[in-house]
Amino acid sequence: xxxxxxxxxxxxxxxxxxxxxxxxxxxxxxxxxxxxxxxxxxxxxxxxxxxxxxxxxxxxxxxxxxxxxxxxxxxxxxxxxxxxxxxxxxxxxxxxxxxxxxxxxxxxxxxxxxxxxxxxxxxxxxxxxxxxxxxxxxxxxxxxxxxxxxxxxxxxxxxxxxxxxxxxxxxxxxxxxxxxxxxxxxxxxxxxxxxxxxxxxxxxxxxxxxxxxxxxxxxxxxxxxxxxxxxxxxxxxxxxxx
Numbered sequence: 001x002x003x004x005x006x007x008x009x010x011x012x013x014x015x016x017x018x019x020x021x022x023x024x025x026x027x028x029x030x031x032x033x034x035x036x037x038x039x040x041x042x043x044x045x046x047x048x049x050x051x052x053x054x055x056x057x058x059x060x061x062x063x064x065x066x067x068x069x070x071x072x073x074x075x076x077x078x079x080x081x082x083x084x085x086x087x088x089x090x091x092x093x094x095x096x097x098x099x100x101x102x103x104x105x106x107x108x109x110x111x112x113x114x115x116x117x118x119x120x121x122x123x124x125x126x127x128x129x130x131x132x133x134x135x136x137x138x139x140x141x142x143x144x145x146x147x148x149x150x151x152x153x154x155x156x157x158x159x160x161x162x163x164x165x166x167x168x169x170x171x172x173x174x175x176x177x178x179x180x181x182x183x184x185x186x187x188x189x190x191x192x193x194x195x196x197x198x199x200x201x202x203x204x205x206x207x208x209x210x211x212x213x214x215x216x217x218x219x220x221x222x223x224x225x226x227x228x229x230x231x232x233x234x235x236x237x238x239x240x241x242x
Contacts, residue, residue, distance in 0.1 A: 110206035110226045115139065118226035122208035125222060134161045135212040142205045149195035153211075158188040161213055170218045171197050183217075197221075 009017065122137045129135055136157050138144075144151050153162070162183065169183040169190060179200070181193030203209070206226035211219045 110204070110228055114226045114228070115206045115208075118206065118208040118224045122210050122222070122224045125224065126210050129210075129212060133212055133214060135210060138209045138211060140203055140205055140207045140209060145198045145203045145205055145207075149198060150189060150191060151194050152187070152189035155188055158185075162188070163217065167217055170215075172214070172218060172220045173201065174222075 119137065119139050122139075126135050126137055134157065136154050138151070138153075163185060165185050167183045167185070169181050171179045171181060171193075173179075179193060179197040181190045181197065183189070184191055197203075201223060203223060204226070208224040208226070210222040210224070212222070214220050
């Protein structure tokens with residue numbers, strides 16, 4: 001475009017056109033068009049390299065002996081198993097009866113009314129006992145006699161009368177038969193041995209018991225049976241643990 005092309009243009013358009021033409025000549029002189037085309041040319045994709053899988057054999061770790069100090073190597077190995085109280089006198093476990101034979105024999109459910117009545121009779125029985133002998137009433141729950149078999153004792157009673165460290169507590173029934181149980185002082189309750197006593201005497205959820213501390217580590221246990229909904233009594237209400 002020359003002077004002819006600039007005819008009919010405004011001064012601004014003519015100046016712009018001259019600038020465009022000048023830039024075009026500079027690009028041709030520098031060969032920028034060819035360089036730009038070379039850069040934009042698509043590259044031929046290289047074939048994908050297949051990755052080799054690393055096969056790692058499963059290592060067999062041989063058990064290594066426990067590391068011990070040379071100073072202690074000649075000493076006997078220490079066993080850190082929990083040691084129960086009175087290990088010199090091993091606790092005699094209470095015999096257990098099959099659970100089904102106990103609970104299926106006393107079918108039916110116990111109402112809240114029957115539970116409260118059993119507790120009332122237990123409190124009445126306790127009131128007739130020697131007040132000089134410490135005692136307390138304990139209503140039986142599912143966790144006491146079905147699952148868990150953990151019997152927590154009244155906190156105030158334990159603080160006043162029970163040993164301050166783990167001990168063997170003996171439970172005595174009406175026939176004079178003794179059952180050893182583990183008393184955990186920090187938990188204030190009976191653990192091992194209580195299950196055998198409860199199962200042997202058919203104690204059921206809803207029954208009530210009276211614990212009478214006849215010696216420092218001996219309880220006499222009285223069981224009050226709760227009536228089931230069909231109004232049948234399995235044992236006398238004032239029956240002592242059988």
